[in-house]
Amino acid sequence: MNLSKYTSEFKNNLKLATPIMMGSLGHLLVGLIDDIMVGRLGAIELAATSLGNSMFFIAVSIGLGFSFAITPLVAEADGEKDTEKGRSIFQHGLILTAIIGISMFVLLLFLKPILYHLDQPEEVVVLAIPYYEIVAISMIPLMIFQGFKQFTDGLSETKYAMWATILTNIVNITLNFVLIYGFWIFPRLELVGAALGTLISRIVMVFFIYFVLMKRKKFAIYLKRLKLSEFKNKIFKKIMKLGFPTSLQMLFEVGLFTASVLLAGTLGAFPQAANQVALKLASTTFMVAVGVGVAATIRVGNQKGLKNYVELRRIAFSNFLLILIIMFTFSIGFMVFKDVLPLMFTDNLEVIKMASSLLIIAGLFQLSDGLQAVILGGLRGLQDVNVPSGLTFIAYWIIGFPVCYYLGRTAGFGTFGIWIGLLTALTSSALMLFLRFNFLTNKLIKEKNGIT
Template sequence: MKFLQSKSFHETKLLLKLAGPIIVGQLGQNMIQLADTVIVGSLGPVALGASAFASSLFIVFLIFGLGILAPTTALFAKMQGQENFPLGGTLLRHSLFVACAISAVLVAGVYLLIPHLEIFGQRAEILTQGIPFLKLLTWSIVPSMIYQSYKQFTDGIGKTKVGMYIMIAGVIINVLLNYGLIHGYHGLPKMGLVGSAWASLIARCIMAFCMVAYVHLNPKFAHYFSEPWIHRFDKQMIKNMLRLGIPTGFTYFFEVGAFSSAAVMMGWFGAIPLAAHQITISLASTSFMITLGVGIASSIRVGFEMGRGDYAQARHAGFTAIKVGAIYMGLCALGFFFLRHWFPTFYVNDPDVIEWAAKFFVVVAIFEIFDGVQAVAIGSLRGMSDTQIPSIIAFFAYWVMGLPGGYALAFHLGVGPVGIWMGLLIGLIFASILLTLRFHILSKKYLTNVGTN
């Protein structure tokens, strides 16, 4: 009864109220890829492996772009805390400009890379099916970035259900189109693996259109757009967004790039371990999306309290979120361990793929808590507009400790494919410890500065 009246319980309620719709939206984003994986799995291990390889490359570029936009959520929350509502519209306009500019760069980057994909050492059949899929999927970066720039706005001002509803609609559209375009059902053309890319692209375009229309046509948002929408750009504001966003983009890149590099290395062992890896990572990513939603909510709570100047509450909000993330991922760890042979059967009935996936899930069960802590800690730091040091921590954790450790275990110490997952575990351990320590030091510093002024 005492806990129900405590400061921690009140903060947890505020956090979860924000996080709930964000989590549904994040799960929806992951469900688009999960649906692709499940339906593509019916085409066989080669198609699933090609999808895994292409998606691993695509997601690195997309996540880098989404990372650049990520700090704007805290900027919107801070604006809300200051009650400077016209600034919200100005921030959104500049965020949209950044989103479109970065999208063009990312699409160009993927197309420049495509002629050189053989450097990743994939088998010929993987590249033959994977390249057309990747070319088409890449164009979905553009609507994804536009959608995200508006979602950062609605999330930052506390209207987290907007993105949730639009994402749910997008998932339904994507699943139906995947089902129809891959196999040619209900009069749609039978397109195989490429049909999955078309489904993702169409769904993401519809989502972006709905988000833009909802924000600009809804009178509830009118007070954010009291100043002219078409106006000159503030170069300093764009520089500030990029100053915060580019390090965050690299933070996302270092983490997701590590997992994508792990998929590339897994491909060196053949199509069976790679298919098992894709199954494992898709389910692990689903659990991670919930924690990522808590991290985004944490950035909103911390950013809002920073805008109000209540640094003690900002610190409390951040650590409450970290605890919630750790507890949730601990429960997921138990599920992955005890159901490790059952989960893969949702995707395939190949006994070899199922057995490899079960082995990978043992390692996943260990790293779940560390993954949850680092995801929420980095969100809390983003709420304090701290992005540069977390980027350095991510590079060290994943690219100095994690990936080299995984490579050594897999290819030089005789552990095999499981060693790659053990390397990811090493990276997550370092990331969770260092990021939490960084939040502790930075939030204490704010409190100390207040006390001395």
Template structure:
């Protein structure tokens, strides 16, 4: 990452950082996809068990990963301010925090997982697969959280191609281990869906170790001396990490959890409607990787420019990122209008499911446009270390506006199941407007603060 003087240089740096992040996010999503898909080829009970395990684990994982992602704006601002000597200190503190969070999750899981699964009244086989899948995944929590810290450190330096390469390496390893442990090939135990949990946990350990070695010995990262000194836990550093990270984590959790809630409400409709909803939601989630990746790139670039006190450059990156996301969302909208039926056929051969999924995909168009504004805007705000506002806005947008509006429309109008999507779109749109307004306020205050400092 370096100082850019022209807009063309800024566009080049934005895409150099963005494209590896996008590939990384798609690869991480593919890992969960292969866990579910390969378990489904073993048996329907294993598919259901893994799907339940994933649905319980993902909101927790994404929320806590969000807390640890606080290291990204901290490091990017330190680098922008030419305070590289403090980077290793904060990375080590974040690693201690990641270990502590993993221990909390493990202890909570011991007491909560069984009661939750018992309360779901599952078939015995499905219950056991979900339980032991989560038990297997538990062994990968500590390395996953440590990897999140190290990845965020690398990304904050603009070296996103390293984490892309590591994540791409992990995908075939995960698929191979699934092949061995789910189906019992080459003399390995035949574990079914539980094997996908073991495979993923082992993959997390491999990825964490590789990332750690590169962070320590890699030519680009060696100057930061991340592991040259192991610092003791410092309350002041933890306070800063938690102050920034907790709102980020909760904002991500609120977003992932609300979609899980909608899926739960959808269970009251017939099988075709549920299947169509899941198909459209899966495709929309895949498209969401675009604004999410732009969000992460903006956190890095805006943080770097804000740390250097270059308010104009930080603002330009924000405009570039948000406008790129909007432009790409309009392209995906055209794709869904023209090829919506073909997309639906990827997920099902049932004519009823295909027809229903097409309708859901039309609503997904408005999802993409709202996400294109809201998600990158959150990334820019994180670059300024302004995280509490986004946390409050996402909570209000999804849980106070989106879900209640969707429930009312679905239950008391002729829209039926589409009402939940209309509610979420309404919440997303309200959140996008509020976040954009907040970004303008933060940018103005930042510029005024800089002018005041220069005047003094």
């Protein structure tokens, strides 16, 4: 096999992916900073943010899934050089993301009583509730931002969202410092301070990206408001048809990881805190995979618009190879530094010991986790979402969750057993999604060449 035909695309892939990686890491860093700063308050407080965020991330997964539909549609329009089509998709998409943000906020408030019935330590739940209530509000600005972000990503202009998230983290770190611990005229609010920092920083993020795009000539045609008569139900339906299965894909995966948090919580506050440490570190490397996955979505979507399926397949496989190389590096890093990385979050020796063992499994599933994320990105570029949704459900809930539950609770392996289940789920997902992508692209090439 001639690897150079794939490695030659690494530069173009990384040019698109790097700002997305940085932006995705920036989003994650908002929560990571909360955990590191809150972790200094104690293991109980760290477990409380874990519980509060577990429900929030389920809502986020639904919202992000819908917003991800904007990128391949805009990328396809960009490949076709149809700016009016791109403008229409963007503005319909922005309205949808705003509605979804408000809906998810209301849903989170409605679901709040569930936190009392998840068999979690009482002291953890008491601290988690006020944190959860404030972070839930941030769902609204977060989803409005996603509307802008997925649009600019679709135009291959990935740096603007990165700038916005860098600013967000500067604001978040500053507010966390003064509001969690108390400084000068600001009171010590601890977990509530962390939540307020997150909310305010996400509001700043929306205003920043809007004003940046307003100042750029390229976006003028897209920001020109649609007349009421230009809004079409069929475009809303098209975005939702692509977005709903995508949100299910994310819900199945995030739901499994949330279940791991809740399962760990039934084992006690320390296992839950250890689970949160390992989960945050694994999520950090996953954001790199998200960046390469979006690059795959954009480039595959462009080639789909051009109907160049041979090139589409080559570019997609170059992204698959790239993420395998990157995630292999992370895998080695997790295993080598498994005893050091947890020290960023806590000085509790019991939590550190448990988290260290989990990082061995996290290191093992880096390859499959990264690969399945990028293949999903390629499939989104093809606008193939229904079958992948079914495959991810099978991988995470028919295969993965029973293994998590059996090894974690029944067999008595604790958090280590739960993470063996996560490894099983991610590996199953990567294998099935690759077979799907390989089948589809071969089929498209044969159909274009008149081969039945």
